[in-house]
């Protein structure tokens with residue numbers, strides 16, 4: 001067995017103190033996200049792990065791309081008939097997480113998700129390159145296929161024969177309405193900073209510091 005017990009990194013680059021925190025966690029998320037983007041050290045800073053729970057209560061993770069965020073929530077796009085789509089239809093509780101190693105930071109967002117309107121899904125679908133639109137039509141995401149040729153041929157066939165591309169009804173946006181957000185900043189000696197925001201029933205945010 002390969003022993004990884006010596007793999008160890010000391011996190012010493014930044015800190016997260018109460019003085020720098022404002023009441024709305026979105027402001028801090030935006031600040032961190034922009035710092036990561038500006039540093040150009042991470043190719044896809046918007047790549048996030050989406051966790052869902054399926055009808056057998058089994059958790060499932062996969063990476064999706066964040067496409068928009070606001071006080072309303074965090075938006076990504078997918079196939080509603082995929083494994084994750086079925087899980088989200090069955091149980092709207094989801095978790096999103098980012099790990100930005102360049103800045104020794106992690107953000108964990110929990111909330112309920114909602115499938116977005118046709119209009120909103122259309123807007124994004126038709127803004128994508130045409131080949132991505134065809135790719136989304138060609139792929140019955142998460143279903144078993146016989147081989148790679150099957151999907152490549154399907155793509156080429158759609159490309160040749162499709163007169164007008166239309167968004168499949170089962171492809172669109174998902175918005176996660178955040179209810180909690182944890183900001184994790186790596187620190188020396190494993191004494192990391194963890195600031196945990198929760199939203200009250202009245203929509204007011206408050207935060208506490210968690211032990212690392």
Ligand SMILES: Cc1cc2nc3c(=O)[nH]c(=O)nc-3n(C[C@H](O)[C@H](O)[C@H](O)COP(=O)(O)O)c2cc1C
Pocket residue numbers: 044047060061062063064065066076077078079082083084085141142
């Ligand atoms: C960097 C990266 C970005 C991805 N972005 C998306 C995305 O935005 N939407 C999506 O449906 N799948 C995306 N995927 C693929 C998913 O991780 C996953 O394989 C796919 O959605 C099927 O997941 P499921 O079977 O759990 O539904 C991405 C994968 C990677 C590695």
